[in-house]
Amino acid sequence: MQWNDTYLRVRYQETDQMGVVYHGNYYTWFEVGRSDFFRSLGYSYVLLEKEGIIMPIISSYCEYKIPAKYDQEILIRTRINSIKGARLEFNYQILHKEDNALLATGKTIHAFADKNMKPVNFKKTNPALWIILNKCTAEVF
Amino acid sequence: MQWNDTYLRVRYQETDQMGVVYHGNYYTWFEVGRSDFFRSLGYSYVLLEKEGIIMPIISSYCEYKIPAKYDQEILIRTRINSIKGARLEFNYQILHKEDNALLATGKTIHAFADKNMKPVNFKKTNPALWIILNKCTAEVF
Amino acid sequence: MQWNDTYLRVRYQETDQMGVVYHGNYYTWFEVGRSDFFRSLGYSYVLLEKEGIIMPIISSYCEYKIPAKYDQEILIRTRINSIKGARLEFNYQILHKEDNALLATGKTIHAFADKNMKPVNFKKTNPALWIILNKCTAEVF
Amino acid sequence: MQWNDTYLRVRYQETDQMGVVYHGNYYTWFEVGRSDFFRSLGYSYVLLEKEGIIMPIISSYCEYKIPAKYDQEILIRTRINSIKGARLEFNYQILHKEDNALLATGKTIHAFADKNMKPVNFKKTNPALWIILNKCTAEVF
Numbered sequence: 001m002q003w004n005d006t007y008l009r010v011r012y013q014e015t016d017q018m019g020v021v022y023h024g025n026y027y028t029w030f031e032v033g034r035s036d037f038f039r040s041l042g043y044s045y046v047l048l049e050k051e052g053i054i055m056p057i058i059s060s061y062c063e064y065k066i067p068a069k070y071d072q073e074i075l076i077r078t079r080i081n082s083i084k085g086a087r088l089e090f091n092y093q094i095l096h097k098e099d100n101a102l103l104a105t106g107k108t109i110h111a112f113a114d115k116n117m118k119p120v121n122f123k124k125t126n127p128a129l130w131i132i133l134n135k136c137t138a139e140v141f
Numbered sequence: 142m143q144w145n146d147t148y149l150r151v152r153y154q155e156t157d158q159m160g161v162v163y164h165g166n167y168y169t170w171f172e173v174g175r176s177d178f179f180r181s182l183g184y185s186y187v188l189l190e191k192e193g194i195i196m197p198i199i200s201s202y203c204e205y206k207i208p209a210k211y212d213q214e215i216l217i218r219t220r221i222n223s224i225k226g227a228r229l230e231f232n233y234q235i236l237h238k239e240d241n242a243l244l245a246t247g248k249t250i251h252a253f254a255d256k257n258m259k260p261v262n263f264k265k266t267n268p269a270l271w272i273i274l275n276k277c278t279a280e281v282f
Numbered sequence: 283m284q285w286n287d288t289y290l291r292v293r294y295q296e297t298d299q300m301g302v303v304y305h306g307n308y309y310t311w312f313e314v315g316r317s318d319f320f321r322s323l324g325y326s327y328v329l330l331e332k333e334g335i336i337m338p339i340i341s342s343y344c345e346y347k348i349p350a351k352y353d354q355e356i357l358i359r360t361r362i363n364s365i366k367g368a369r370l371e372f373n374y375q376i377l378h379k380e381d382n383a384l385l386a387t388g389k390t391i392h393a394f395a396d397k398n399m400k401p402v403n404f405k406k407t408n409p410a411l412w413i414i415l416n417k418c419t420a421e422v423f
Numbered sequence: 424m425q426w427n428d429t430y431l432r433v434r435y436q437e438t439d440q441m442g443v444v445y446h447g448n449y450y451t452w453f454e455v456g457r458s459d460f461f462r463s464l465g466y467s468y469v470l471l472e473k474e475g476i477i478m479p480i481i482s483s484y485c486e487y488k489i490p491a492k493y494d495q496e497i498l499i500r501t502r503i504n505s506i507k508g509a510r511l512e513f514n515y516q517i518l519h520k521e522d523n524a525l526l527a528t529g530k531t532i533h534a535f536a537d538k539n540m541k542p543v544n545f546k547k548t549n550p551a552l553w554i555i556l557n558k559c560t561a562e563v564f
Contacts, residue, residue, distance in 0.1 A: 009455075009458075011451060011454060011455055011458075012157055012158070012163075012454050012468075013157065013163055013451040013454055015157050015158040016153055016154065016156050016157065016158070017153070017156040017157070017158065017159075017160045017161075018158075018336055018338065019158045020158075020338075022153075022154050023309065023339040023342060023390075024154060024306050024307070024309035024310050024313075025306070027305065027306035028306050028434060028436040031306070031434060031435050032432075032434055035432075035434075035435065045435075045493075045494065046493060046494045054300055056300065056302075056346070056349065057305040057346055058345070058346060059343070059344065059345045059346065060305060060306075060344050060346075061341070061342070061343045061344075062341065062342050062343075063340070063341045064338070064339050064340060064341065064342075067338065067399065070158060070469060071458065071467060071468065071469045108305075117349065150317075152313060152314055152317075153313050153317065153327075154310040154313055159477055159479065161479075164450065164480040164483060165447050165448070165450035165451050165454070166447070168446065168447035168450065169293060169295040169447050172293060172294050172295055172447075173293055176291075176293075176294065185353060186352075186353065187352060187353045195441055197441065197443075197487070197490065198446040198487055199486070199487060200484070200485065200486045200487065201446060201447075201484070201485050201487075202482070202484045202485075203482065203483050203484075204482045205479070205480055205481060205482065205483075208479065208540065211327075212317065212327065212328045249446075258490065294439055294440070294445075295439065295445050295447060297439050297440040298435055298436065298438050298440070299435070299438040299439070299440065299441075299442045299443075301440045302440075304435075304436050306436060352440060
């Protein structure tokens with residue numbers, strides 16, 4: 001299983017008075033990585049929502065190692081760790097683009113749901129994407 | 142015409158590495174004041190959206206005098222300046238709660254629209270609220 | 283050990299196009315609860331920073347149960363779960379103020395550090411607050 | 424005088440429950456454009472802050488024409504409109520990358536200040552950058 005790479009540059013708005021990126025903003029970066037991951041599969045999250053599928057978050061986690069700073073170039077690495085029933089787990093790494101120093105790691109767990117937040121059997125709803133996502137998982141089934 | 146008062150406390154997340162509140166966040170505070178303004182009229186913006194009316198922003202403006210800082214208690218003062226056709230103009234003042242020092246002033250201009258962003262004749266759509274809003278305006282008609 | 287209660291109202295800015303509060307914003311709410319927790323001890327995080335102590339985050343976690351929505355009144359419950367060496371763990375609950383329905387739970391782990399992000403022996407740096415924080419912990423020592 | 428072009432993709436976090444980008448976030452995009460503008464001059468805002476110069480905002484303005492949506496590719500165009508004494512005015516255009524449709528326009532006015540927010544005579548503090556900035560202005564002097 002491989003990582004998908006996404007790049008961004010730290011915004012001034014993302015810093016706080018500690019002089020580093022506010023810890024909550026890493027979750028936005030995970031989302032940027034996740035969106036780009038879908039795009040790399042030839043699919044977009046926009047399209048998914050148009051089909052009536054949303055992916056609400058069940059849990060999120062982040063471990064902070066080195067603080068990111070304004071104007072730095074950041075590499076976000078995203079992969080699917082596992083897909084089980086209606087649950088999808090993404091893993092993330094946040095690195096300095098320049099020297100690949102690891103700044104943070106994290107994960108998010110998502111459900112497949114309809115627009116009323118009811119779980120859906122994604123395997124039946126969208127079998128083509130289900131197969132693609134399964135091929136991407138880091139775990140053997 | 143009178144101001145409606147709303148209070149909040151500055152969040153760490155709202156600061157940036159300059160050690161003060163990031164300038165873009167004053168627009169969120171204006172929105173907090175605006176929501177509370179509707180509530181003070183015995184109406185809520187939630188209810189308005191349920192009736193199919195949204196109020197997209199046409200323009201926004203802010204003038205910064207003294208930077209707000211983390212943990213300070215802030216007073217947001219909101220009033221309607223004018224309501225003309227499908228346009229509503231709000232005015233805002235941001236002050237220190239403690240000493241009433243003026244930190245910033247601003248305004249936002251809104252349209253009345255349906256969920257597809259098409260302008261609506263609000264006077265016809267919701268005549269009761271139209272009358273209330275007109276009574277609130279700072280200008281004489 | 284008891285929880286400290288803090289109240290806020292959901293801002294429009296905090297929602298996303300799913301029509302609910304963006305998942306990353308719960309971490310801002312945890313921070314609001316944490317700031318208020320310090321205040322309830324007769325201490326402020328502002329004062330702590332003036333003494334040269336910052337509390338960078340080591341890890342953060344959130345579990346989402348029911349999505350929060352615009353304009354709802356929210357209760358944030360905060361407590362210290364444990365304090366060990368240079369590490370402090372906070373626990374959080376996010377509830378509807380109206381009916382106490384549990385929306386989310388979470389935790390954050392913090393280090394005591396100086397302004398250069400070097401760990402400090404907080405027991406020596408600020409023995410008075412150290413004792414207060416220890417009295418607050420949920421765990422027996 | 425010419426515009427400097429910067430590209431970004433709309434984040435899910437930037438949307439609100441209206442299904443479009445929250446109006447306050449355009450000011451963050453202006454900041455992204457401004458940072459990139461300095462970079463295009465062979466200078467960085469990071470370097471400026473290291474020299475003890477900050478550029479607090481005096482006023483900001485945005486006019487909204489077409490709402491930006493999640494996942495769209497955005498072009499931010501930035502230029503200096505004028506530089507007079509201790510005041511610098513930036514202009515911005517926000518466009519769809521795809522078809523160059525104009526979504527919003529805006530401006531921000533900044534002061535040159537030291538770390539205590541006191542105005543500085545930038546012409547004396549950093550004559551080299553002063554000359555470069557003046558060459559960039561849209562107005563004839």
